[in-house]
Structure formats: C-alpha cells, structure tokens
Amino acid sequence: MTAQAPHPPIDTSRPHSARVYDALLGGKDNYPVDQQVAELLPEDAKIGARQQRAFMNRATAWLAGEGLTQFLDIGTGIPTEPNLHRIAQGIRPSARVVYCDNDPIVLRHAEALMVSRPEGRTDYVHADVREPAVILEAARDTLDFDRPIALSLLGLLHLLPDSDDPLGLVRTFTDALAPGSYVVLSHGASDVNEEIGQQSEEEYRKGGMHLALRTREEFARFFEGLDVVAPGLVKAPEWYNDTAAPTQEHSGIYVGVARLP
Numbered sequence: 558m559t560a561q562a563p564h565p566p567i568d569t570s571r572p573h574s575a576r577v578y579d580a581l582l583g584g585k586d587n588y589p590v591d592q593q594v595a596e597l598l599p600e601d602a603k604i605g606a607r608q609q610r611a612f613m614n615r616a617t618a619w620l621a622g623e624g625l626t627q628f629l630d631i632g633t634g635i636p637t638e639p640n641l642h643r644i645a646q647g648i649r650p651s652a653r654v655v656y657c658d659n660d661p662i663v664l665r666h667a668e669a670l671m672v673s674r675p676e677g678r679t680d681y682v683h684a685d686v687r688e689p690a691v692i693l694e695a696a697r698d699t700l701d702f703d704r705p706i707a708l709s710l711l712g713l714l715h716l717l718p719d720s721d722d723p724l725g726l727v728r729t730f731t732d733a734l735a736p737g738s739y740v741v742l743s744h745g746a747s748d749v750n751e752e753i754g755q756q757s758e759e760e761y762r763k764g765g766m767h768l769a770l771r772t773r774e775e776f777a778r779f780f781e782g783l784d785v786v787a788p789g790l791v792k793a794p795e796w797y798n799d800t801a802a803p804t805q806e807h808s809g810i811y812v813g814v815a816r817l818p
C-alpha cells in the first residue's frame with residue numbers, strides 16, 4: 558500500500574460522502590450521521606448510486622475486453638462487490654489496478670481492495686484528487702505510464718466545486734497518460750430533474766458537504782480533445798445497457814468513456 562501516514566481517525570460526528578454513498582448502496586460501513594443524509598436524499602439518489610456502480614462494472618469489462626490491463630481508479634469508495642479489480646482481472650488476470658481515495662474509512666478497508674489474482678497486482682493510494690502529482694508518483698510503482706491506462710473518476714467530480722478546477726485536474730491526469738489510454742467519468746446531472754437535483758445539493762450542504770451537479774454541456778467539457786466512444790455521453794443505464802434496466806427508473810447520472818488520441 559502506498560498510504561503515506563498512519564491511519565487518520567474516522568470522524569463520526571459529521572457525514573462523509575463515501576459513507577453516505579455506502580448507505581445509499583445499502584452497505585454497512587456508515588454511521589447514523591451518514592444514514593440521516595441518505596434518508597433525506599430523494600429516492601433517485603439511491604437509484605443513481607446503483608446505476609453508477611453498474612456502469613463501472615460494464616465500462617471496466619468493456620475496457621478489459623478491449624485489451625486494457627492497467628487501471629487507475631480515483632475516488633474508489635468503500636469496497637462494494639464486485640470491485641473494479643475483480644471485474645478487470647476476471648477478464649485479464651494480469652491486470653494491474655491502483656485505487657485512490659482520500660477518506661479514512663476507505664483506507665481502513667483498503668485490504669479488501671488489494672486482493673489480487675497472482676498474475677496481477679492491486680495497490681491503494683491514500684490521497685486527494687486535488688494533488689495529482691502525489692497520486693501519479695505513487696501510481697507509477699504499479700502502473701507503466703508508457704502503456705495505456707484506463708483512468709476512472711466515478712461519482713467524484715460532482716463533489717468538487719468549480720473553485721477546485723475539476724476540468725484542470727482531469728486534464729493534468731490525462732496529460733500524464735500514454736496515447737490509447739481511456740478516461741471513464743460519471744457525474745450527477747443538474748438538468749435532468751432540476752427539483753431533485755436542487756434537493757440533493759441542499760441535503761449535502763446541510764450535512765456540511767459539497768455537491769456540484771452539472772449540465773450535460775458542462776459534463777461534455779471534461780471530454781474535450783478526447784475521442785468519446787459509442788454510445789457517447791449518455792445517462793448511466795444507456796451505456797451499453799444490454800440487460801434491460803427497469804424502465805420506471807430514470808437516471809440523473811451522466812457517463813462517458815473516451816480514448817486518448
């Protein structure tokens with residue numbers, strides 16, 4: 558593990574996005590403060606969390622099928638089976654995966670993320686996405702940056718306000734990747750159901766967290782200069798949805814996969 562410091566304490570006095578997300582997914586690694594936020598969020602937030610996770614599964618399987626054997630996943634979250642390495646190594650046993658998150662509770666669970674097939678390898682970096690240099694340096698222990706890497710930031714960018722320059726951060730990461738690498742992004746939508754979006758932002762704000770939902774046009778900016786693969790920038794269930802999603806479930810999550818030229 559490339560964790561820098563001794564395990565930082567887990568603050569159970571205020572909600573954390575990783576634990577609220579775990580509560581939305583029906584996980585057990587959350588506290589009453591997180592459950593309170595999850596309960597106040599619209600039902601669509603739970604649907605969106607499941608759809609985002611399912612998209613991660615499909616996109617990872619597709620990338621492994623395309624021959625990708627290196628994955629860098631930032632904003633990994635509390636382990637939820639199947640985790641990314643299980644999917645990637647199920648298809649490419651030699652796949653190497655680096656996970657990264659800045660939440661102490663994810664660090665505590667990192668061992669569950671570092672179970673690898675003997676042919677492959679997984680590692681965990683405890684770091685903040687706003688420190689790309691730290692993450693890239695640590696990831697180089699496991700990944701070969703001269704070869705294609707699939708970089709994923711799922712459910713993370715909408716936790717960053719514009720003042721953190723999420724566009725610039727994604728660009729810094731992609732600039733470090735070799736041609737033929739891929740970027741996999743998901744982002745909560747502000748323009749699918751505005752009322753639900755505003756309610757979600759408000760509940761996060763009341764919990765002392767930041768939620769910055771964005772429009773499809775704003776989401777598209779993350780992909781400028783990259784070759785977006787089919788089916789394009791769509792709502793989560795529409796991305797290669799070969800198993801029919803329950804039709805009554807609408808999605809407030811935009812997703813996309815793009816190749817670096």
Ligand SMILES: C[S@@+](CC[C@H](N)C(=O)[O-])C[C@H]1O[C@@H](n2cnc3c(N)ncnc32)[C@H](O)[C@@H]1O
Nearest residue numbers: 575578632633634658659660685686711712713
């Ligand atoms: C909504 S969860 C998404 C988990 C997973 N990627 C998925 O899609 O199922 C967002 C994750 O991003 C992490 N996160 C939030 N801000 C971060 C930051 N500044 N740097 C690194 N990770 C961050 C949270 O701790 C949380 O685990």
